[in-house]
Amino acid sequence: MTAGVAADPRGALLGVYRPAEPLFVRGEGSTLVDEDGKRYLDFTSGIAVTALGHGHPAIRAAVERALDTGLIHTSNLFRTAPAEELAHRLAELSGLDRVFFCNSGGESVEAALKFARRWAGRNREGEAGPRHRIIALRGAFHGRLFGSLAVTDREAYQAPFRPLMPGVTFIDPEEPAALDEVDPSDVAALIAEPIQGEGGVRCLSAETLRHFRSWTQANGVALILDEVQCGLGRTGHVFAFESAGIRPDLLTLAKPLAGGLPMGAVVMTEDVAEAIQPGDHGTTFGGGPLVASVANAVVNQVSDPDSLAQVQEMGRKLHGLLRGLQERHPEEVEALRGRGLMWGVQIRGEAGAVMKRAREAGLLVVPAGDHVIRLLPPLTVSSHELERAVTILGANLP
């Protein structure tokens, strides 16, 4: 072992993260407990993953049921029931038709880009050249693999790894009419997050989403909506796109899907699915029986009408508390953005310093850029926990 590894408190783990100090040993609902027994209100949910909180009985029961069968993995060479049940449920809930399972958000975007190109290639025979271009949005974050990184608008993430996948055009989501200037003849897909999470919790308006839908439909372009972060109940709807009254051609899901076990999915129309041939794409682990069993439990829970109504009610409560915070601290709080239980508080100072003080006071939050504090409580959060979190935040503003 080198001296560097020996001197690092995290031992041999690669230094791509700078984790904060607490070492967590237990989780209970909205709370994480560190090795000294200190309790923290977890308004990160592991970056929008643990939507049912920590230690939820439905997840424990699903894991136990799955382990009782002895099937953790069989590969996609064979059929297993949990993946088929989950695909059926996701198709039913989204109004789409077919599902591909993978293992992360980045992988779901990677697959969606490939499927869209395959579909556009098939649909556009007879045109001058193959349709390959992808339109993405300024401020977008879709992942860190080569394809998903190419449609992510972050110079610092892209620069060290160029050349990336070519053929990406970025447009400003604040000016959706810019789309009308784009020549669609070589465009395969438009990809957008209905709510940009990493980009500062910026919600696309229903009008913008509808404009994207009508432009893509009119021009034979696939619309990919990335709901890896904002999907599966977080907005108080199963999917964020529902409130715009549209439906994408491809939908990417991941973070909360399997309650903290790694799983991603691409849900698509039959028309897209028909363009995909055996061998076009694949994965060893995607849709395995253990993760799919847990995901079935999560999806049942987050799509339950009572649970969605609860998210809407708690979302209104959180918005109200944040408005009160802004009224009391007009100098420090510049803007509030969000929907349901996904909120960004834009502050005048450094988000990192506020996060650190909040953590010391027992509240965990996530940054979304240098000046935005992101609140992503579990969808099971209580009214009292929301009050406590906003009180701690208020006491630790710049």
Ligand SMILES: Cc1ncc(COP(=O)(O)O)c(C=O)c1O
């Ligand atoms: C909207 C969106 N898409 C894709 C990703 C990438 O997901 P993963 O980190 O699981 O690869 C993220 C991660 O934050 C995301 O927020």
